[in-house]
Amino acid sequence: MQAKSGIVSRSVSSVSSSRSGSFFARLLAVLSVAITIVVVDSVNADAEAANPKYAGIVVDAKTGNVLYSENADRLQYPASLTKMMTLYMTFEALEQGRIRLDTPVPFSAHASAQAPTKLGVRAGGTITVEQGILGLVTLSANDAATALGEMLGGGSEDRFAQLMTAKAHALGMTRTTYRNANGLPNTAQMTTARDQARLGIALRQHFPQYYGYFSTRAFKFGSRTIRSHNRLVGSVRGVDGIKTGYTRAAGFNLVSSVQVDGKTIVGVVMGGASTPARDAQMRNLIATYLPKASSRGGSSALIAQAAPAPAMIVTPAPVQPKKAQQMAKTITAAQPPVSAAAADLSLPHKGPLPDARYQVAETEVAYAETAAPNSDNPLVAQPMPAPTKVKTMTFKQQAAVAAPKPTPASMPTEQGETSVDNLTTASTTPSPTRAASTSNGPTGWVVQVGVSPSRQMAMDLLEGAKSKGGKALASAKPFAVAYAAGGDQLYRARFGGFDDQRDAVNACKALKKAGIKCWAAAQ
Secondary structure, eight states: OHHHHHHHHHHHHHHHHHHHHHHHHHHHHHHHHHHHHHHHHHHHHHHHHTOTTOEEEEEETTTOOEEEEESTTSOBOOGGGHHHHHHHHHHHHHHTTSSOTTOEEEOOHHHHTOOSSOOOOOTTOEEEHHHHHHIIIIIOOHHHHHHHHHHHTTTOHHHHHHHHHHHHHHTTOTTOBOSSSSOOOOTTOBBOHHHHHHHHHHHHHHOHHHHGGGGOOEEEETTEEEEOSOTTTTTSTTEEEEEEEEETTTEEEEEEEEEETTEEEEEEEEEESSHHHHHHHHHHHHHHHGGGSOSSOSOTTSSOOOOOOOSEEEEOOOBOHHHHHHHHHHOOTTSOOOOTTHHHHTOOOOSSOBSOOSOOSSTTOOOOOOBOOSOOOTTTOSOBOOOOOOOBOOOOEEEEEEOOOOSSOOOOOOSSTTOOOOOEEEEEOOOTTOOOOOOOOSOSEEEEEEEESSHHHHHHHHHHHHHHHGGGGTTOEEEEEEEEETTEEEEEEEEEEESSHHHHHHHHHHHHHTTOOOEEEEO
16 A cells, blocks of 8 residues: 555656646746747837937827927828828817718718728718727728818818828827828928827817727628727727828838827837837837826816727618718707717717818918817817807708819828729719808908808908907908809808008918918909
């Protein structure tokens, strides 16, 4: 028995030793892999910082302090970071009640023909605004971005790009110019890392009720499950968005927002050499500079909190072309919007669709209506356009018309997310009840400050401008002149009542000093 017991004892000891050795072997293997990952990330980050196309910045979103900066003001191609502004404009239209999450977004031939990545909706089909948002934040869908831009630009992506640029400048993004809604190559479409950080903070601060979309990991689109391109969401603690971007000319771009333990930073990496190198650099920046961010500074409302989006959002199947017209007719202001994320994000759904098409018709348009900034952050504390009052009616679609050519010419065609097609865009038809006004207002010299899609918006624009014009506009008479442009009725926002050319020019100079574009002319 003792012999047998000794055999058993040695056998158990042998097994225990074997298991212990196996455990330590596995532990060493795991540690080896972890160390390798850290070393690789460190090497990638160092190599990325040495990349001649690289630009980066990290901003403490509570105080506006720049914690890190390298080539932050050098002009770069934004690539799909452009869609951040497309989404900003979409969120603004939602907040003002001009569109809803269930508003159908029509796809023109131009939108449908955009290069991948894309949702693949055929010309004549529609998606909802919410599907468009999800397509942009996850797949970075170029066709959906163009379709949203055309709808918000009154049928013209080129006009929408003008609005995007005007909005960028209103946000203080003074070195940013947009030429399309999706970021496909165009030599005139430029930005900086600092401007993108400013936009990232503005998206959180101005639209907390919609910001949760940026953390969407996946959503169901028809029979497809579309997963996010942003690999840091869900893999790096505190990262809740925002956007990736890539073209050959731009390199690999990324804007990330991070919130951990009361600290909030926004980081930007542009011109990356590869996806792993870009992501490694962002991880390195987060690890290095998040501990240095303030947990106290700034207003409590500086970066508004938003609930995270569900891991998976299910949306209705896209409407095919033959059903698009029928769907557009069935959606009315009284119907509840289709929003799978509404419960989690507390999304407001305001009113029926407006007649105010978000567009401009002249290059001299100025967006002068401003409100006091709602932030103490020096990075975003720029005057913001005040909400506009709009009337309501549904969008109507007519036959396709030729799209304005982007200027200057786009870059040579590239593969993937990089080509530009100059095809046709959908347009919109004004209601027959909207007759053009015959009144041209006061005669003599006038000062024009912009163009608006409704008379009330034009008068609001003038009211904001007059408050900044000082004595030069003390006796000026604001008025709106209706005119037709491309089938739409627009309104020129003008001041009259000037005795001569000199008074009008002086008034315009005063407005320009206040940051309001204008021009003087004889009426």
